[in-house]
Amino acid sequence: HNKFIYEKEKIENMAGPRVFKTHNYYMHLNVDPGTLKIIHVYRNPKDVVCSQFHHMAPPVPYLSKMFEFEGSFSDCCDYFLAGGLENGCYWEFNREFLDNKDGHTMLHINYEELTLRKRDGIRKINEF
Numbered sequence: 001h002n003k004f005i006y007e008k009e010k011i012e013n014m015a016g017p018r019v020f021k022t023h024n025y026y027m028h029l030n031v032d033p034g035t036l037k038i039i040h041v042y043r044n045p046k047d048v049v050c051s052q053f054h055h056m057a058p059p060v061p062y063l064s065k066m067f068e069f070e071g072s073f074s075d076c077c078d079y080f081l082a083g084g085l086e087n088g089c090y091w092e093f094n095r096e097f098l099d100n101k102d103g104h105t106m107l108h109i110n111y112e113e114l115t116l117r118k119r120d121g122i123r124k125i126n127e128f
Helices: 008-012 045-056 061-066 073-081 090-099 111-116 118-127
Strands: 037-042 105-110
Touching: 037 090, 037 111, 045 073, 090 105, 105 111, 105 118, 111 118
Parallel strands: 037 105
Antiparallel strands: none
């Protein structure tokens, strides 16, 4: 049993509306096809790798040990491009949501654009 997969029965028994924030892969949603409204927030990969570097690198030694990473920013870029991210490969993760194989109602929104144009972003989410 994958602890990251939501239990379908548990979700169905919760009062609506239900809101979940997750870093889980699309395949771990574990619900009937076409039943969700999903807001997929994706980030610019340059920002993701920079954030990842600061998350994995010292001065927080236990994090670098947890990720088995010791190296420069350039090394981190190589690690990222090879699919080495805390939750797996950035490209695969986002591709699953973009493909939306189960036909959920989905809004794809860029984090950086959302933070630059807050009113427009809130309007898009509200209309969704």
